[in-house]
Amino acid sequence: MNYDDRQHLVYARARALTPERLTEWLRVFARHAPQRRPLAVLDLGSGTGRFSPALADEFGGPVWGVEPSEHMRAGAEEHAAHPGVTYLSGSATAVPLPDASCDLAVVFLVLQHVRDHAGAAAEIARVLRPGGRVLIRSLFPDRMPELPWYSYFPGARDIDEQVFPRMDPLLETFAAAGLRFVTVERVQERIADSLADYETRLKLRGSSTFERLTEEEIMVGFDALEAAVRAERRPRPVEEESDLLVLERAAD
Template sequence: MLKKVDYDRRQHLTYSLGRAVSDETTATWLRAFQRHSRTERPLTVLDLGSGTGRFTPALAATFGGPVYGVEPSDRMRQVAERDAAPAGVSYRPGSAEAVPLPAASCDLVLLFLSYHHVEDRPAAAREIARVLAPGGRVLLRSSFADRLPDKPWHHYFPRAREVEQAMFPSLRETIDDFAAAGLAPVAFEQVPECHDASFRGYVERLRHRASSTFEHLTEPEIAAGFAAIEAAAERELTPRPVVSDSDLLVLGRPTE
């Protein structure tokens, strides 16, 4: 089993830079979220594992209701409160296994690249089902062990894919955990996501090591990988966007 990543130690310092999302990519994701939500507004949204709040303000602007960012890392939450807390957004300590909100209070629950950090996934599924309002949807943006995308940087860090296969649950495991809590898939799609406008820019952001995969690699592995990928970036003559398809699993109660 992989060790738990402590975001209070280092990740909070660089996460906003390394995981910054462009306006175009944010809009792409918000359109996807709207496709799978009710049309009426406002909607109350839970951003579960909200980190430094990279999506939280945009969720408030799009869905119009209160948005609660629940984040277990004190220092990640402090960054969000400082940089990403417009009107309608509030951040609270908590976890997927212990959400500090009333039952049936959330129309949408978003987990954006946070589900793989959950320690007790069956308990988390039950808790998410508890706070989900009638007709609500769970939007789970994640990688899955049996569907890992071919990330460009994996070619330069040979053990990264092995780490991520141990880090992420499979799609079937995820569906089964939520099924036991009374939630079933209502949609599954791949969303085209632009990670950067050029490979050089992609590598510069990767340098911040904001992906938790780096926490499970050795320093010599990381140094060798960056030497190789930076050399490749130097050879880029014509900037080309780095784009990949990202999985979005949508869940709800089968009778709704």
């Protein structure tokens, strides 16, 4: 996905985290991170830096936000600057950090954009210290949750099942690189306070899945969503589930 084309223009607004959602994700990350402090953190696919400053505050060590998109990285440097964060040009298969330089790698909605999972696994393992951990937030087609927007854009589920990695092959690939399975946690989060708020966010088309839907599918989906918003008498929060996969580099 070329985020330098259109996505960088809307990503920060479409994927903005409320303070409550950010705090909850940090709690989840801290539960599975190594217990020592400070931790040096790789924020792989850091985008516009929506997590990087908070990771520096939470774990106390330097954070390296590695992002291939020039425009996304520029947005992070402008709007998510932090004395403990350095944004670098790089990718999942070419991380510009020394061997054994990180205690924790956060890989948040990234692997669906990576073609060479074996190369990514090898790079992550290379930069992790023994006992370091990888936190992979993703969807896995073999455990696919029923996301709210699939009700209005059924083609989105078909696309996600094609582009997101399956759990078992991914575990085999990462295990071959020396990263062992620890656990997988199903995380539930409130992503909007009402269906109307959810519609507003979706209309920014911040998900890369929109780039693979036809304009007809998008139009029909938003028509259905608008009808649901009009029918909503009492606003209710919109929640969604995803998985956090935890892996660990074996100690020497």
